[in-house]
Amino acid sequence: MNLYELSIGQAAASLAKGEISSEELTRSCLDRIAEVEKDIHGFVSLDPESALKQAEKADERIKKNEGGKLCGVPLSIKDLLCTKGVKTTCGSKMLENFVPPYNATVVEKLEQEGMVMLGKATMDEFAMGSTSETCAFGVPKNPWNKEYVAGGSSGGSAATVASGECLGSLGSDTGGSIRQPASLCGVVGLKPTYGRVSRYGLVAFASSLDQIGPLTRNVEDSAIMMNAIAGYDEKDSTSVNKETIDYTSALVDGVKGLRIGVPKEYFGEGLDPEVEKTVRNSVELLKEAGAEVVDISLPRTDYCVAVYYLIAPAEASSNLARYDGVHYGYRDQDAKSLIDLYKQSRSHGFGDEVKRRILIGTYALSSGYYDAYYKKASKARTLILNDFKAAFEKCDVLVSPVTPTPAWKIGEKNDDPLAMYLSDIMTLSANLAGIPGMSVPGGFSSDGLPIGIQLQGLHFREDVLLRVAHNIERELGISNTIPR
Amino acid sequence: MKISREEVEHVARLARLNLKEEELAKMTEQLDNILSYVDKLGELDTENVKETTHAFSISNAFREDKVKPSLDQVEALKNAPAQDGESFVVPRVI
Numbered sequence: 001m002n003l004y005e006l007s008i009g010q011a012a013a014s015l016a017k018g019e020i021s022s023e024e025l026t027r028s029c030l031d032r033i034a035e036v037e038k039d040i041h042g043f044v045s046l047d048p049e050s051a052l053k054q055a056e057k058a059d060e061r062i063k064k065n066e067g068g069k070l071c072g073v074p075l076s077i078k079d080l081l082c083t084k085g086v087k088t089t090c091g092s093k094m095l096e097n098f099v100p101p102y103n104a105t106v107v108e109k110l111e112q113e114g115m116v117m118l119g120k121a122t123m124d125e126f127a128m129g130s131t132s133e134t135c136a137f138g139v140p141k142n143p144w145n146k147e148y149v150a151g152g153s154s155g156g157s158a159a160t161v162a163s164g165e166c167l168g169s170l171g172s173d174t175g176g177s178i179r180q181p182a183s184l185c186g187v188v189g190l191k192p193t194y195g196r197v198s199r200y201g202l203v204a205f206a207s208s209l210d211q212i213g214p215l216t217r218n219v220e221d222s223a224i225m226m227n228a229i230a231g232y233d234e235k236d237s238t239s240v241n242k243e244t245i246d247y248t249s250a251l252v253d254g255v256k257g258l259r260i261g262v263p264k265e266y267f268g269e270g271l272d273p274e275v276e277k278t279v280r281n282s283v284e285l286l287k288e289a290g291a292e293v294v295d296i297s298l299p300r301t302d303y304c305v306a307v308y309y310l311i312a313p314a315e316a317s318s319n320l321a322r323y324d325g326v327h328y329g330y331r332d333q334d335a336k337s338l339i340d341l342y343k344q345s346r347s348h349g350f351g352d353e354v355k356r357r358i359l360i361g362t363y364a365l366s367s368g369y370y371d372a373y374y375k376k377a378s379k380a381r382t383l384i385l386n387d388f389k390a391a392f393e394k395c396d397v398l399v400s401p402v403t404p405t406p407a408w409k410i411g412e413k414n415d416d417p418l419a420m421y422l423s424d425i426m427t428l429s430a431n432l433a434g435i436p437g438m439s440v441p442g443g444f445s446s447d448g449l450p451i452g453i454q455l456q457g458l459h460f461r462e463d464v465l466l467r468v469a470h471n472i473e474r475e476l477g478i479s480n481t482i483p484r
Numbered sequence: 485m486k487i488s489r490e491e492v493e494h495v496a497r498l499a500r501l502n503l504k505e506e507e508l509a510k511m512t513e514q515l516d517n518i519l520s521y522v523d524k525l526g527e528l529d530t531e532n533v534k535e536t537t538h539a540f541s542i543s544n545a546f547r548e549d550k551v552k553p554s555l556d557q558v559e560a561l562k563n564a565p566a567q568d569g570e571s572f573v574v575p576r577v578i
Contacts, residue, residue: 317499352507359511362498
């Protein structure tokens with residue numbers, strides 16, 4: 001077995017016992033990167049030299065019994081998390097040369113643990129997209145079939161973890177951007193409750209929806225990473241001052257007494273039969289393991305895409321107003337006046353999808369249309385939240401597909417933005433409601449593409465999701481699989 | 485049509501974006517498509533429903549008014565496309 005194939009849990013144990021060194025582990029990942037990265041393209045930037053220096057430091061800390069569970073563990077970080085002194089492009093020409101002067105809180109926490117950051121992961125430009133194809137610096141490929149998308153927007157995070165280039169990654173999820181690529185690449189992805197993890201230092205897309213979370217090759221690793229990143233941060237006024245738990249303690253064998261809700265609206269028209277079969281199989285396994293299965297209705301599911309694609313662009317249009325060619329980022333050198341400087345820098349610095357969303361958002365917020373679009377969507381959001389509140393009176397966790405289909409071919413949906421938006425229908429509502437959501441591998445399609453199972457739970461009940469995911473993983477025996 | 489070419493031009497102006505002729509045509513068509521789709525929200529009765537802007541509303545997230553270290557001038561200007569050591573430099577305004 002190669003060291004890069006180890007899970008975080010296994011690696012941490014071996015590192016602590018001195019059986020392996022972080023340097024050896026890091027070298028193994030770097031060798032793997034040298035072998036597969038040209039076909040995967042999961043990294044926007046890589047710094048092997050820095051990685052080895054970090055590994056050396058980690059080895060010293062391990063010897064002195066310092067550092068956390070992630071000490072010496074090689075990870076990738078989505079390129080929208082600010083890393084001090086390390087370029088953070090957000091997948092955009094706009095930030096091609098942006099070097100943050102500070103760390104995001106989550107990066108700071110992982111550094112305190114002693115992680116080895118291998119590099120920054122590719123992503124859709126400003127996290128806007130479902131396939132990472134809007135990235136200005138190349139498209140990550142699905143490690144299970146390189147003609148297929150890795151998903152998005154945390155496509156690079158999912159691809160680097162799935163291909164064995166690193167042991168885990170941090171992504172962000174505004175409408176499914178952790179869960180969807182995790183599902184399409186066959187890894188575990190967790191979007192925590194809104195406010196559970198600090199967003200300080202995350203390049204903002206839609207501030208009421210964005211949340212940072214881990215992508216890993218098994219459920220235990222997801223819990224280990226949550227332990228490192230969860231918690232209140234006074235630098236993020238929307239982070240919630242509520243005690244965290246030891247998430248690994250949630251990995252209890254058995255689901256007796258748990259009520260598993262199956263939302264019927266997620267099994268409607270357009271659902272791939274193999275995806276449906278895979279999800280129903282997991283529900284059956286949980287039932288056999290002692291869970292009670294409850295039929296649930298989330299009647300406003302069909303409105304989630306419309307609500308989301310007004311609210312998220314509205315927030316984005318406001319957040320992205322900061323890119324003006326003045327303070328940082330791309331600047332058009334030919335502009336003669338200040339107003340032209342703004343316009344030309346933004347027009348040349350942003351890609352099509354970002355412009356499209358800025359335009360939708362600006363329109364939805366503009367005078368005369370605000371009530372009909374933004375306000376109407378914000379009211380509908382309340383109804384979606386109410387649907388979940390009602391559902392969680394009847395069940396503890398919702399089990400559903402993550403996406404209607406397995407991964408599709410690169411380039412397949414690029415000409416029709418609405419068709420692309422509609423593929424997000426099952427993941428958007430968790431962000432609108434602020435609840436935690438997770439994707440855990442459930443099986444493979446007949447073409448050999450991974451299919452994930454989505455779990456959604458009550459606010460701050462990541463522990464329930466982890467417990468159910470742990471039992472699905474146990475029953476199915478799919479975890480830590482790296483495609484050959 | 486949910487949105488006209490002129491309206492897209494107007495919104496682009498508000499968003500400080502220049503759209504080329506072909507971009508404008510394409511964006512108008514795509515935005516029209518998307519806005520026609522979101523019209524389905526009209527089916528929902530939201531008459532007495534309050535708006536949700538955050539799934540959790542935290543009000544009054546205060547902290548102590550203490551001076552803490554922050555970025556110095558050099559660091560703050562480091563990423564600027566044009567600066568003179570003290571300020572951001574922009575084309576002449578007046």
